Amino acid sequence: MKLKVLAAALVAVAPSTAVFASEPIQPIRPAQEINLAQAELGKKLYFDPRLSKSGFISCNSCHNLSMGGSDNLRTSIGHNWQEGPINSPTVLNSSLSVAQFWDGRAADLKEQAGGPIANPGEMAFTHTLATSVLESIPGYVNEFKLVYGEDGIDIDKVTEAIAEFEKTLVTPNSRFDKWLLGDQNALSADEVAGYELFKNSGCVACHNGAAAGGTTFQKMGLVEPYQTDNPAEGRYAVTGKDADRFSFKVPTLRNVELTYPYFHDGAAWSLEEAVNTMGRIQLGKNFTPEENAQIVAFLKSMTGDQPSFAMPILPPSAANTPQPQPFD
Amino acid sequence: MKLKVLAAALVAVAPSTAVFASEPIQPIRPAQEINLAQAELGKKLYFDPRLSKSGFISCNSCHNLSMGGSDNLRTSIGHNWQEGPINSPTVLNSSLSVAQFWDGRAADLKEQAGGPIANPGEMAFTHTLATSVLESIPGYVNEFKLVYGEDGIDIDKVTEAIAEFEKTLVTPNSRFDKWLLGDQNALSADEVAGYELFKNSGCVACHNGAAAGGTTFQKMGLVEPYQTDNPAEGRYAVTGKDADRFSFKVPTLRNVELTYPYFHDGAAWSLEEAVNTMGRIQLGKNFTPEENAQIVAFLKSMTGDQPSFAMPILPPSAANTPQPQPFD
Ligand code: HEC
Ligand code: HEC
Ligand code: HEC
Ligand code: HEC
Ligand SMILES: [Ca+2]
Ligand SMILES: [Ca+2]
Ligand SMILES: [Ca+2]
Ligand SMILES: [Mg+2]
Numbered sequence: 001m002k003l004k005v006l007a008a009a010l011v012a013v014a015p016s017t018a019v020f021a022s023e024p025i026q027p028i029r030p031a032q033e034i035n036l037a038q039a040e041l042g043k044k045l046y047f048d049p050r051l052s053k054s055g056f057i058s059c060n061s062c063h064n065l066s067m068g069g070s071d072n073l074r075t076s077i078g079h080n081w082q083e084g085p086i087n088s089p090t091v092l093n094s095s096l097s098v099a100q101f102w103d104g105r106a107a108d109l110k111e112q113a114g115g116p117i118a119n120p121g122e123m124a125f126t127h128t129l130a131t132s133v134l135e136s137i138p139g140y141v142n143e144f145k146l147v148y149g150e151d152g153i154d155i156d157k158v159t160e161a162i163a164e165f166e167k168t169l170v171t172p173n174s175r176f177d178k179w180l181l182g183d184q185n186a187l188s189a190d191e192v193a194g195y196e197l198f199k200n201s202g203c204v205a206c207h208n209g210a211a212a213g214g215t216t217f218q219k220m221g222l223v224e225p226y227q228t229d230n231p232a233e234g235r236y237a238v239t240g241k242d243a244d245r246f247s248f249k250v251p252t253l254r255n256v257e258l259t260y261p262y263f264h265d266g267a268a269w270s271l272e273e274a275v276n277t278m279g280r281i282q283l284g285k286n287f288t289p290e291e292n293a294q295i296v297a298f299l300k301s302m303t304g305d306q307p308s309f310a311m312p313i314l315p316p317s318a319a320n321t322p323q324p325q326p327f328d
Numbered sequence: 329m330k331l332k333v334l335a336a337a338l339v340a341v342a343p344s345t346a347v348f349a350s351e352p353i354q355p356i357r358p359a360q361e362i363n364l365a366q367a368e369l370g371k372k373l374y375f376d377p378r379l380s381k382s383g384f385i386s387c388n389s390c391h392n393l394s395m396g397g398s399d400n401l402r403t404s405i406g407h408n409w410q411e412g413p414i415n416s417p418t419v420l421n422s423s424l425s426v427a428q429f430w431d432g433r434a435a436d437l438k439e440q441a442g443g444p445i446a447n448p449g450e451m452a453f454t455h456t457l458a459t460s461v462l463e464s465i466p467g468y469v470n471e472f473k474l475v476y477g478e479d480g481i482d483i484d485k486v487t488e489a490i491a492e493f494e495k496t497l498v499t500p501n502s503r504f505d506k507w508l509l510g511d512q513n514a515l516s517a518d519e520v521a522g523y524e525l526f527k528n529s530g531c532v533a534c535h536n537g538a539a540a541g542g543t544t545f546q547k548m549g550l551v552e553p554y555q556t557d558n559p560a561e562g563r564y565a566v567t568g569k570d571a572d573r574f575s576f577k578v579p580t581l582r583n584v585e586l587t588y589p590y591f592h593d594g595a596a597w598s599l600e601e602a603v604n605t606m607g608r609i610q611l612g613k614n615f616t617p618e619e620n621a622q623i624v625a626f627l628k629s630m631t632g633d634q635p636s637f638a639m640p641i642l643p644p645s646a647a648n649t650p651q652p653q654p655f656d
Contacts (some may be wrong), residue, residue: 001369018474047394048394049392050400052403054405055400055401056389056399056401056405061384064377065639066376066639066641066642067642067644068644071383071384071385072378072383072652073382073384073652073654077382077654078383080409081408083654083655102491135486168337170631188460225383257644258644260644262647268646270647270650272647288428304640307639307640308639308641309638309639310636310637310638310639311393311394311635311636311638311639312394313634313636314394314395316395316586316588317400317588317599318394319594319597322550323597324400324401326401326405326411327411
């Protein structure tokens with residue numbers, strides 16, 4: 001039924017509905033089958049710094065939805081201004097990824113969401129303490145009951161609601177998607193040329209699927225080693241296999257214009273630099289300045305509709321709510 | 329003309345338009361005569377952590393519009409996790425105040441807004457650096473030009489736009505305001521009793537006007553000294569007059585349910601405690617638990633419509649944008 005409606009919509013836009021069927025990148029679809037009540041609750045939790053020990057850091061601190069779902073820092077700032085170990089990836093379209101984190105150590109968004117709350121370098125709390133804070137807040141007690149049809153708040157419900165909200169954070173309607181759907185005028189000649197280069201040079205071997213990434217883990221520095229001081233070992237940390245050393249989840253290139261700096265160490269501040277590095281160390285190619293500019297132009301055409309919603313208003317704490325502990 | 333419309337609206341709601349004319353607290357009016365283009369630009373700046381040295385702290389970090397325009401911490405967390413000297417007051421309805429800051433050292437919102445950007449304990453930047461960051465961002469260059477009708481970005485325009493946005497942060501439509509406007513059912517019997525106590529006990533001597541505060545500076549501890557470790561001296565820091573020692577701007581009680589903890593040192597976490605302290609040290613009164621509960625119920629009826637708008641999407645930095653310096 002839903003598919004029929006989508007198909008009809010595609011026919012209306014594009015004479016040939018198969019225009020993208022043969023392409024390595026598919027259009028981002030609007031969010032499907034969202035449990036809206038869960039997602040609305042999850043939105044509040046996503047913005048609520050009371051899930052952190054300090055009462056100051058929320059998911060949105062490091063995945064700022066005003067800034068492409070990232071923090072635009074080399075590595076993140078966590079509890080007590082700790083310097084994080086790795087670049088914060090965007091949460092936009094992360095529901096489309098094969099797994100979560102650079103090394104894929106969480107299977108899905110729900111599993112992922114428990115991590116930062118209890119990570120001493122991020123929100124520095126515990127699941128038990130976060131849950132007792134929420135249980136002391138009448139507005140949350142009611143909303144969890146409404147959403148889940150039963151009393152009680154646990155980390156399972158908390159992470160499920162956050163994950164449901166994150167499923168809404170897809171970014172359809174980029175100019176590239178309009179072009180894929182048949183609107184020839186949606187891209188400039190340079191942008192189309194950039195896409196052709198992106199396909200013909202071999203970038204799509206790794207950056208493919210609706211998110212132009214997130215489908216596989218790949219070695220960083222396939223034909224030439226990547227120089228970095230960052231100690232992260234990538235997928236090896238999960239599998240223990242030598243072959244996975246320095247293999248990272250291929251990042252999505254959707255909204256990549258907004259998610260600087262680039263790479264797991266956040267070392268590249270411009271797309272020009274990131275594209276040149278990729279060409280050289282993944283493909284052994286040196287792009288001319290013109291080619292580089294065309295690829296960058298194409299990448300910028302993948303900026304889609306950013307999440308648009310009213311800032312959530314959080315339910316106030318009560319007299320018995322455990323107080324935030326920012327300074328100890 | 330505008331006044332005529334308002335008067336007509338009041339007639340529609342309340343048979344007697346003069347119902348609040350004799351009351352010490354007046355209804356909050358919706359924002360009037362806003363330069364919308366300036367306010368939209370100011371909203372972006374208010375949410376933009378690139379106005380801080382670290383790239384991590386925005387106005388919204390300490391005046392979170394999801395949390396009553398405050399941070400709900402005893403004292404704020406600033407650059408490098410520095411512990412701030414004083415409780416962060418709400419920005420809601422702050423346009424109605426006689427002056428800005430606890431000691432009134434800024435005359436208005438525009439003058440105030442320059443402070444935190446250059447304060448080493450808050451955003452730790454300089455006006456020059458903040459301006460050069462903005463000037464490197466094409467989206468801002470265009471928007472400033474559109475809004476101000478000329479090229480160039482300076483701190484004067486930045487603070488003017490932020491102040492214009494803050495003027496929109498009024499919170500009309502509380503149940504108390506509906507009652508003031510003639511809707512007898514808007515308040516419960518306990519809430520009305522609380523308002524009567526609030527008037528008859530003398531609270532309105534200091535908490536008056538549309539914001540139920542913000543009109544004068546008053547001594548904290550009028551009839552009994554207030555015990556605190558916080559070294560702030562209040563208005564004395566501005567005037568140097570002995571009489572102003574420990575005199576603070578009377579805070580607004582609008583949305584006070586959301587702006588815990590209370591007092592300039594953030595020492596009182598509940599309204600119950602704050603009301604008891606006020607009664608005792610400002611008026612020499614000991615309220616019974618019933619009286620206290622009625623006053624608290626009245627105070628909670630002053631929570632108005634919270635600001636509701638789509639989260640701003642910030643224009644991305646460019647390759648030449650000065651990089652954030654969180655760790656040095
Ligand atoms: C202090 C900064 C910080 C906070 C707070 C934080 N994150 Fe993250 N997040 C990161 C970093 C850094 C990574 C990458 C870690 C890694 O891959 O090892 C990450 C990874 C993720 C990912 C995986 C994305 C991908 O493509 O692999 C998701 C999803 C995510 N975070 C969501 C959340 C949610 C939900 C919260 C709040 C419950 C949260 N984050 C809080 C910094 C943060
Ligand atoms: C063999 C696999 C592979 C190929 C081929 C490849 N990439 Fe990548 N790409 C990756 C991986 C893995 C990363 C993340 C590496 C890291 O951060 O350590 C990445 C990262 C990127 C990034 C940074 C994204 C971010 O958010 O940090 C950009 C931009 C990018 N690639 C573009 C390209 C372009 C353009 C090409 C072709 C010239 C290309 N890639 C070819 C695997 C590949
Ligand atoms: C690190 C925390 C922090 C940041 C960032 C911050 N503020 Fe504040 N703000 C405070 C504190 C604390 C006070 C009270 C200081 C005082 O009175 O001495 C305050 C006072 C104010 C006041 C006066 C309110 C009143 O009733 O007196 C306004 C208005 C305000 N800030 C707006 C802003 C704006 C606009 C920005 C961004 C440009 C900003 N603040 C950034 C913590 C912060
Ligand atoms: C003589 C002046 C005066 C009187 C009378 C007075 N107040 Fe206050 N009130 C203040 C001042 C000044 C502050 C801020 C003091 C500080 O933080 O150091 C304040 C703070 C408060 C606060 C905390 C607000 C916040 O956001 O921190 C509450 C609640 C409050 N008053 C309620 C009352 C009630 C209820 C009464 C009557 C029982 C009352 N006040 C009587 C001057 C007064
Ligand atoms: Ca589900
Ligand atoms: Ca990045
Ligand atoms: Ca407060
Ligand atoms: Mg469950």
